[in-house]
Amino acid sequence: MDCIFCKIARGELGTLIYEDETVAAFNDANPQAPVHVLIVPKIHVANITELADKNLAAHIFTEVVPKIAQKTGVDKNGFRLVVNTGDEGGQTVNHLHVHLIGGRKMTWPPG
Ligand code: DGP
Numbered sequence: 001m002d003c004i005f006c007k008i009a010r011g012e013l014g015t016l017i018y019e020d021e022t023v024a025a026f027n028d029a030n031p032q033a034p035v036h037v038l039i040v041p042k043i044h045v046a047n048i049t050e051l052a053d054k055n056l057a058a059h060i061f062t063e064v065v066p067k068i069a070q071k072t073g074v075d076k077n078g079f080r081l082v083v084n085t086g087d088e089g090g091q092t093v094n095h096l097h098v099h100l101i102g103g104r105k106m107t108w109p110p111g
Pocket of ligand 1: 028030
C-alpha cells in the first residue's frame with residue numbers, strides 16, 4: 001500500500017523517535033509547537049473509527065503517550081493530544097495518527 005505513514009513507520013522514510021513492536025512515532029513535518037510528534041500504529045488503520053484493536057488503543061494512550069511526553073520533556077507542564085478524523089475533522093493523511101503537541105501554552109477553541 002502506498003501510504004506515507006506506513007512507509008515512515010516501517011523505517012523506509014524519515015527518522016523515528018520511538019518504535020516498538022506495534023507503534024512508531026516521528027516528528028511532524030509541519031510542527032505547530034516546539035514539540036509536535038505523530039504517533040501511529042504500524043498496521044494501516046485509516047482513522048480512529050477503524051481502530052478495532054482495544055489492546056493497541058490502550059497501548060498507545062497508556063504506554064506510548066506517557067513515554068513520548070517524558071522523552072520530549074512535556075510531561076511536567078502538559079501537552080495536547082489531537083486525533084483529527086475525516087474530512088470535517090481536518091484529517092489529511094488517512095493513516096491513524098495521534099498528534100502530541102507541547103512546549104508552549106495551548107489555546108482553545110481550536111480552529
Ligand atoms: P492531519 O491533518 O491530522 O491528518 O495531520 C497530518 C500531519 O502529518 C500534518 O501535521 C503534517 C504531517 N505530515 C504529512 N506528511 C508528512 C510526512 O511525510 N512526514 C512527516 N513527518 N509528517 C507529515
